[in-house]
Amino acid sequence: MIRLLLCFIFASGITCSVPAKENVKVFVLAGQSNMEGHGKVAAEQQANGGKGSLEWLVADPAMADKYSGLVDGQGDWIERSDVQIVYLDRKGNLSPGFGHREGYIGPELGFGQVVGNAFESPVLLIKVAWGGKSLAKDFRPPSAGGEVGPYYKELLKLTRETLRDAKTLFPQYSDCEFELAGFGWHQGWNDRVNQAFNDRYEENMVHFIHDIRNDLEAPGLPFVIAETGMSGREETHPRAVSLMKAQAAAAQRETFRGNVGFVGTKDFFRPKEVSPSGQSYHWNSNAETYYLIGEGMGQSMLKLLKSKP
Numbered sequence: 150m151i152r153l154l155l156c157f158i159f160a161s162g163i164t165c166s167v168p169a170k171e172n173v174k175v176f177v178l179a180g181q182s183n184m185e186g187h188g189k190v191a192a193e194q195q196a197n198g199g200k201g202s203l204e205w206l207v208a209d210p211a212m213a214d215k216y217s218g219l220v221d222g223q224g225d226w227i228e229r230s231d232v233q234i235v236y237l238d239r240k241g242n243l244s245p246g247f248g249h250r251e252g253y254i255g256p257e258l259g260f261g262q263v264v265g266n267a268f269e270s271p272v273l274l275i276k277v278a279w280g281g282k283s284l285a286k287d288f289r290p291p292s293a294g295g296e297v298g299p300y301y302k303e304l305l306k307l308t309r310e311t312l313r314d315a316k317t318l319f320p321q322y323s324d325c326e327f328e329l330a331g332f333g334w335h336q337g338w339n340d341r342v343n344q345a346f347n348d349r350y351e352e353n354m355v356h357f358i359h360d361i362r363n364d365l366e367a368p369g370l371p372f373v374i375a376e377t378g379m380s381g382r383e384e385t386h387p388r389a390v391s392l393m394k395a396q397a398a399a400a401q402r403e404t405f406r407g408n409v410g411f412v413g414t415k416d417f418f419r420p421k422e423v424s425p426s427g428q429s430y431h432w433n434s435n436a437e438t439y440y441l442i443g444e445g446m447g448q449s450m451l452k453l454l455k456s457k458p
Contacts, residue, residue, distance in 0.1 A: 262447070282336070287301075417445070
C-alpha cells in the first residue's frame with residue numbers, strides 16, 4: 150500500500166503516539182449531494198413528527214441495539230476522538246452534524262463507525278462533496294477525454310492539501326504517518342437525469358477510478374461505489390435503472406476484482422411516511438438511510454482491505 154508520509158521522528162526520541170505499524174488510516178469520501186448528506190438529526194414536530202430522524206432512531210426501543218451507542222448516558226451525541234473528519238471548512242471529532250450543513254448527516258457517520266471500530270489506529274475521513282454535480286462533466290476524469298471536470302481537480306486539490314497539512318490540522322498526530330487506505334463514492338443523480346451522461350456512466354466510472362488512483366499515486370487503492378437507489382425496489386424509470394446497472398457493472402470489471410466494491414442501497418430506502426421529508430432524491434432526509442449507506446460502504450471497504458496484498 151502506498152503510504153503518504155506526513156510525519157517525522159524527532160532526534161530527541163519522540164515517536165508517533167500510535168504504533169508505527171498502525172498509523173492514521175485515511176479514507177476519502179466523495180460525491181454529490183447525497184454524499185454531502187441530508188439525513189436529519191433533530192426530531193422536529195414539523196418534520197413528520199420526527200420520524201426517520203437520528204434522534205428518533207436512538208430513542209426507538211426497536212432500534213436501541215443498533216443506534217443507542219451513538220449517545221452517552223446523558224443522551225448527548227458521542228464524539229469519536231479516534232475518528233477525525235475534514236469536510237471542506239469543517240473538521241473535528243466524528244459525530245452527527247457533518248452533513249450538507251449542521252443538523253444533518255451523510256454516509257460519513259456510518260462509515261466512520263465501521264472503520265473506527267475495525268482499527269486500533271486512528272482514522273481520518275476526508276469528505277469532498279458538492280450538490281448537483283455529474284460524473285460526465287463536473288467530475289470528468291482526464292482519461293475520459295475532453296475537458297477535465299473542475300470538481301475532479303478540486304477533489305484532488307483538497308485531498309492533497311489535507312494530507313499535506315494533516316499535522317497542523319490535527320496536532321495530536323503531528324508525529325504520525327498518514328496512510329491513504331481507501332476511497333468511497335456516492336453520486337449519480339445528475340448523470341441519471343441526462344441520457345447522454347447516463348449512456349457513458351460505466352465507462353466514465355472506470356476512467357475515474359483509474360485516474361484517481363494514478364493522480365493520488367495509490368495503485369490498487371480500494372474503492373467502494375454506493376448505488377444511487379433513491380426510490381428503492383420500486384424504481385422503474387429507465388435512466389435510473391440503467392445508471393444503477395452501470396454502477397454495478399463498473400465495480401464488476403475483471404480488472405477491479407478484489408479492489409473495487411459495490412454497495413446496493415435500494416433496501417435502505419425509507420418511504421416518506423416514516424421520514425422527515427418527501428424529497429426522494431435526498432432519500433427523504435431519512436437518517437437511517439444515510440447511516441446504512443455509510444455502514445455498507447464501510448463493511449465493503451473492510452472486505453477489500455482484508456483481501457489486499
